[in-house]
Amino acid sequence: MLLSRKRRLLKWAVLLIWVVVTILAVPAAGRLSDVVQAKSSAELPRGAQSTKVDELTSRFPDGEQAPGIIAYVRPSGITATDRAKAEADRRALAPAAAGTIAGPVPSRDGRALMLNVPLKDDDTLSDKAEKLRDRSLADVPPGLEVRLTGPAGSALDVGDAFKKVDKPVLIATIVLVAVVLLLTYRSPVLWLLPIVNAAIALQVTGAVVYLLGEHAGLYVADGTSTILNALVFGISTDYALLLLARYREELRRHRDRHAAMRAALRRAAAPITASAATVSLGLLCLLAAHMGFNYALGPIGAIGVLGGLVVVMSLLPALLVIFGRWVFWPRIPHYGDPAPARGIWDRIGHRIAARPRLVWVGGLVVLAALASACLGISTGLDRAHFLTTTPSSTLGEQLLAKHYPGGQGRPLQAITGKPSAVRTALQDAPGVARVGSPQPSSDGHLTRFDMVLTSPPDSAAAKETVRELRETVPDALFGASTASEIDLADAQSHDRRVVIPLVLAVVLLILIVLLRALVAPLLVIATVVASYFAALGAAWLLFRYAFDFPALDIQVALMGFLFMVALGVDYNLFLVSRIREEVGRTDHRTGVLRGLGVTGGVISSAGLVLAATFGVLGSMPVTMMVQIGVLVSLGVLLDTFFVRSVIVPALALDAGPRFWWPARQNTTPPPTTQHTPIDATTGR
Template identity: 30%
Template sequence: MKDTFLGKLARLVAGQKTKWITLAVWILLAGTLSAIWPSVNEMEKNNAANLDNNQPSVVADKLANKQFPNDGGVPALLVWNREKGLTDDDFSNLAKLTTYFTEHPVKGQELVPPLQSMPLPALKQQTSKDGTAFVLPFFFNKGTETVVMKSGVEEVQKQAKKIFGADPFAAKLGSDNITARVSGPAGISIDANGLFSNADVSLMIATVAIVLVLLLLIYRSPILAIIPLIAVGFAFGVTGPILGKMAEQDWITVDSQAISIMTVLLFGAGTDYCLFLISRFRQLLKQEKDKAKALASSVKDASGAIAMSGFTVVIALLVLLLARYGSVHRFAVPFSLSILVMGLASLTLVPALLAILGRASFFPVIPRTPEMEAERAKRKGKKPAVHANKPVGGWIGRTVTKRPWVIFIVTTLLLGGLAANSLRIQYTVDLLSSFPEDMPSREGFSVIADKFTPGELAPVKVMLDTQGKSVDLKGTFGSLPYISKVSEPIAGKDDANIYAVDLQFNVNPYSNEAMTHIPELREAAEKLLGDKGVSEPSDRVWISGQTATQYDTEASYDRDTRVIIPVVIGLIALLLLVYLRSVVAMVYLILTVVLSYFSALGLGWIVIHDIMGTTAIQGLIPLYAFVFLVALGEDYNIFLISSIWRKRNEMPLKDAIREGVTETGGVITSAGLILAGTFAVLATLPIQVLVQFGIVAAIGVLLDTFLVRPFLVPAITMLLGKAAFWPDVAWIKSKKANKAENI
């Protein structure tokens, strides 16, 4: 073996003595960092802003806080319902509840309506038309932490149970008993935080279980199944404290959603990298008696592809730093750092573990050379066992090289048809639709939408600088067909020329339909000011509220998608070009993965919409899926092409393709199944955005594993022939010189 850098790396981390040093370094590193730096879970910030300060809705919200500071804060809408009609006793108990919290305010409480001071007829006028529902707003101070609001709501539930003699928050909707649900901005925030916080432990357990089960089924070795999990555990043990320290220093912001997906990414991609090395080690153990030499050769052969694959994913994920939308931007550092650390573990810790365990890693199916098998059989007085050599992918390699045109046409048509279906996808930024139907905030909204006007859940505030001109705000906005209610105009605290009205839509304020009315509201307000002679009316209108926030959110999604996707493609293309030294290979590898991505969206829409009945997917799914699938999809292409590239110097290209597909078939199939399985775990969570992302990502990985990598990529390579390596002139000239090209 040549004394290459990778050869030196193998001896450095997995030598007779250094293997123990490598293991000790990882133990010391993980232990020390965990002891001196905070865990990333301790530094979660789940209420971090997603929109930057320049977004119109954010500017409007700041103006509203300044000019209309007594606006009630963040409302938790307590939705009370009794199907046979609310009774006088119900209103009496509600008055007792507001009396208690007027006298004993909870932390973060700003205002609770004094129902005890209102006559019974006045209270009944605020119920729904059928007298069965009543909404009691409970206001928290703006900026109150979600955990504080949750604690306050829990105290409300505790007191309500005492006052009503039963727990109305636990009663089933539609029953004869009085029921209560917490909805509105505070309720939605509490439910969202609860979903993600509860998901961490269950997600970790489910991910470990699926990886362990798949490894045991595929490799039938309990020791081998544990090795990748050990590597992932150490990688997480190092990554977590580093991220925690960075968050403590306010260099980054981490939230539950990022940590949840990071966990899946570590187990899925991390196990893949481990298997790339382990599979090569097992192959060489059947050819080389000396386990140290076999391990050194396996590191030499596999490390280049592992490093390139990991670096590709790291770079692609770092591009998320260009995102303006907060939750996407916050993904960049945790994801890229976790993959970087996992890559280092795969190249150092895993070889050390394999060096320590040797052939026992694969117990009870231990790989041995033919000579070792013969000696073992001789000692036992038996004939040497004859193992059928039928590697996974053998028939695929033969088929692809014999009928490349058929394979190319069939796979392209299939993937193209699925990709075309992606044009049918409907998107939404409706947060409520991502909740389970039995979530309290969603149930509360259902009661409001059924008994009241749905816009009551999240009104929008329109503010205008009238420059002292008299304007009919209530008449102007009240005449709009999509507005059900307009409040009385209020003058600003510091600027009496600024007036505000609260508007309620007659449709779901979280829906796409409501969002389309935001520019219409702005246009109506600007026209009103313009007709009154106000100068520059476009600079004197501000709209705040949840619907306006979602409108800006959708615009941010679109902007981030337009910026990030081209940059990711460009960087991955550059990395492939540097690694493969072939423009042609770079182009078709990129195109095949992009085709696979759109195919995953199309097939995912069939599952999510046509089978599961979901009307729209979350707007961030395409961007999430693109970054992960394109980066991770190239991993498999790189591993396959690396094998073909390595063999092309030893045999005709046709044989190199066949052997490359055969050699990598088993490990890529195993890795793909495990990665798809870990993403599929997300689909078991009660959070629709993660369910949808998990489904699309798992489908994309499976398409790469079973169509793109084994069939489409080698078929294209076969059809292009030596042109696939252009302009790798040195190789082409060498093949011409010795006339070894035989395609």
């Protein structure tokens, strides 16, 4: 009796703890943007030449700068009024500059002026660039086009893109999830509980990330919070749906709701915890990445997943038993109610069971057809397509390219300890339009040269020039501009080669441990990988012919693989673990069909929720986010409604008991009796 009373008081203690935690977390989560490292070079790959150049810039008097370059262009020719405007801007911007602002540089054709404003490259770069833009656009003479470009202009475009959409994207996510939950439960109250739990998980995660960023040096990159919102909201809601479904089952078998919740937690804990382990460990594989954004997302994403797990497995059960059965109104599950009538997933399962081999072979043919579109994928977006609309800084760069050498807006940098020999080699190198004056380091040991290439920085010709310079001038380190883009692409290629096998190994190991089998995990992994390539092919067709994107961003393939494999395995894990449970009570065929029938509805709802949360990213102005959102949404829907619901059950049915090899499974015929309700007071 005393133990029962303590158990009933526990829910109130849990609720009180979470109220206190939430009150403490909200202010800290609100300061997450304070620890975002907006420095333009923050995402450079570890160990690359461009990263070493960036690290060495602090040794120069004007080091760690990101210039804002203002282009003044008049097609009919620059006038005295235009020159006065540029000179007035130079004087007005002098207090904000990190060094002396040289006078406006005229173009040879007399149609343009260029003002180079040195700015300190730190976390306030975007704010300083905004002041430059505002000043340069004030009092512009009629007919004069003015654009801010250079590293500072690019940083401002990126900062504007994320600042303007972060909150609207989160609001849209909440609305979409609420609509899916309302359609799923048709309850005026129940849908709120997963939303509340996801919101609290997001606040707790934001607070932890802020504290680690502020006091432990955790790297938080631009855009991380946007993906974190989608991940935490989607995965927390998924876990809540799975627990709710199991709790509703147990309410029909237990008279006491506390006993029903204990049974639901006992049965749901293993697959939900294994899911969280799969996703979080998969994300932590990004710690082996070289690229800054990938490396940053790993621990932050893992924190978000674990935060969602802890909230859903503690706060949600407390809220459910506090509210009681009525929270499911109008479809309240009562003790002794019969199991729900045979639904659509039962009917689908029996149709699959008629010819399982034909089903899975045909399914793989469909996936292969979609995946064949991957053969035409182009990878690597230029700066003109970084945003879904052409960035202002890109327009400025294009203006400069018409009137100055191609790389004027983003000069290449070379740092060396042998200045004389290197300068001669650079001046004689093909593809180099101009080599700037040598800039000695403060200690006199190093020299830096700023170079302008004959080709635009994003062009293939510029990249070829940099590669040749690195081969022919080994005494210098090359960074910034085109060199950084080359190193980023090389780092992303490394990350795909290293991270993808790690993720597959981690996921496979978790599946083997959970299912205590080898064949089932291998088949599940194979279907998820096939689903990924099919979704990638379908997404590429959309990007190319519907969105008119010329290429995939270099980060999309890896990010898409990580989320689709880790999250896609989730649904297969929930299905197969339930099938294993049902097979333990009956024979293999009946267990497969019963597992599909019981989990089909809730997993479909969970898939819709996750697809919706990532799909919202498609409304962002950042091309990379759009591509990740569309790819993951397509992949989740494909995996949820085709791979998990059709191909995996067909494989399990065709393989028979060998699906669980080397474990032995029950091969006795199914019992003829139904499960009877359990009275918590008697245990019978």
